[in-house]
Each structure stands twice: as C-alpha cells, then as structure tokens.
Amino acid sequence: MKALLLVDIQNGFCPGGNLPVPDGEKVVPVANRLIEEGGYDVIVASQDWHPEGHGSFASQHPGKKPFEMGELCGRPQMLWPDHCVQGTSDAEFHPDLKIDDIDYIQQKGENPAIDSYSAFRDNDKAAVTGLAGYLRAQQINELDICGLATDYCVKFSALDAVEMLPGVQICFIEDASRGIDPKGVKAAIEEMRQKGVGVVKSRQILKD
Ligand code: VGL
Ligand code: ZN
Numbered sequence: 001m002k003a004l005l006l007v008d009i010q011n012g013f014c015p016g017g018n019l020p021v022p023d024g025e026k027v028v029p030v031a032n033r034l035i036e037e038g039g040y041d042v043i044v045a046s047q048d049w050h051p052e053g054h055g056s057f058a059s060q061h062p063g064k065k066p067f068e069m070g071e072l073c074g075r076p077q078m079l080w081p082d083h084c085v086q087g088t089s090d091a092e093f094h095p096d097l098k099i100d101d102i103d104y105i106q107q108k109g110e111n112p113a114i115d116s117y118s119a120f121r122d123n124d125k126a127a128v129t130g131l132a133g134y135l136r137a138q139q140i141n142e143l144d145i146c147g148l149a150t151d152y153c154v155k156f157s158a159l160d161a162v163e164m165l166p167g168v169q170i171c172f173i174e175d176a177s178r179g180i181d182p183k184g185v186k187a188a189i190e191e192m193r194q195k196g197v198g199v200v201k202s203r204q205i206l207k208d
Contacts, residue, residue, distance in 0.1 A: 003042040003140040005131075005161075006031055007119060007147030007154045007177075009097050010048060012083040012090040014148075019083040021149045021178050025094065030176040030202050031146060032098045038205050042103050042138045044131065046119035046147075046157065048084040049091060049107035056115040057082045073114045073124060084109070106131040118156035120164055132164045142169045144205065145197075146176035151184030158197045171198035173205065
C-alpha cells in the first residue's frame with residue numbers, strides 16, 4: 001500500500017498568507033497531479049492549526065520580531081509571524097488543492113506551549129498525533145511526502161516517518177515542495193537523504 005502525505009499546503013504558506021513560502025503556490029498543480037494520477041492507495045494531509053497567541057508567534061515574545069530566535073518549552077525556537085490561526089482563512093488549504101480526495105487530515109500545533117513542525121509529533125517528540133497510527137492501520141509500505149515548507153514541516157515529518165514507521169520506504173518529492181530559506185532547503189535535503197529518505201521528482205512517480 002502506497003500513501004501520499006501533503007504537508008501544510010495552506011493559504012498561510014502561499015503568497016498573500018501570513019508566513020509565505022517563496023513560490024509556495026507552485027506546489028499545488030504538482031500535488032493535484034500526484035493526488036489524481038500518482039496511484040496512491042491512501043492520501044493524507046497535515047494542517048498547521050494554531051490557537052490564537054501560540055507560543056511560536058513572535059507577538060508573544062516582548063521585544064522579539066518574526067524570524068528571530070527565541071525560546072519555547074526550554075528549547076531554542078524560531079519565532080514566526082502569527083500564522084495559520086484556527087478558523088481563519090490563513091489556516092485553510094489552498095483553494096485549488098483537490099482536498100475531496102484526501103482520506104485523513106492531521107491538524108497539528110494546537111498546544112500553545114510547544115511547536116509541532118512534524119505531522120507526527122511535537123518538536124520535543126513527547127506527544128504524538130494520530131497520523132502514524134492511522135498509516136500503520138492502513139498497512140502502508142511506501143510513504144511519499146511533499147508540501148510546505150521543505151526546511152521545516154516537510155523535513156521534520158519525513159525524519160519522524162523514518163523513525164516511527166519502520167519498514168516503510170519514505171520519499172521526499174522535491175518539485176512538489178518549496179522551502180523558506182534556500183540554504184535551509186539544501187541542508188534539509190542533505191539531512192533527509194543521509195537519514196534514509198529517498199529524494200525523487202514527481203515525474204518518476206507519475207510515469208509508472
Ligand atoms: C511551518 C513554520 C511554522 C511549516 C509551520 O509548515 O513548515 N513552518 N509553522
Ligand atoms: Zn506553524
């Protein structure tokens with residue numbers, strides 16, 4: 001069984017959103033082709049879903065500005081603009097994403113006291129979401145991952161997938177993903193590769 005995980009393809013991470021990823025909207029047509037023609041048995045999506053005043057927001061750290069480092073839960077934390085607040089249009093999936101074909105949506109980042117880049121668990125790895133359990137129950141043996149942002153939520157999701165879904169082949173789909181910082185993207189791809197994640201292009205999936 002083959003599954004696709006679409007990470008955080010939300011308005012907030014696309015141009016016009018509160019934490020726009022350069023060219024973030026360009027992942028949408030590629031993701032839609034993968035959804036429709038990728039031959040997946042199971043399609044899941046994550047949704048960054050913060051309460052107002054989440055601890056990862058710079059607005060909650062007096063004297064700090066977005067994209068400065070701060071601290072959260074006793075760990076260094078990149079401080080972000082307020083983004084993907086529950087119930088706002090910023091948190092909705094991109095309007096062109098074919099969400100009707102998604103089997104399971106994993107919301108994350110709901111605990112104000114800790115961030116959750118990964119769709120599988122919080123940044124301190126303590127509390128897990130339901131996603132790994134769902135995918136195990138589907139008996140998947142392949143998981144392809146793409147979306148936004150390569151250097152944050154996509155990377156952490158892929159690395160957790162390697163750890164939490166033993167025996168499952170994990171691949172990152174490069175052209176169906178975009179990142180925040182070019183250097184960060186390069187390092188993220190290197191780290192994923194080194195930890196056993198396959199790096200592929202969508203055409204390799206769509207051709208067979
Ligand atoms: C993300 C920063 C903060 C992401 C989410 O989806 O990559 N990045 N929250
Ligand atoms: Zn977030």
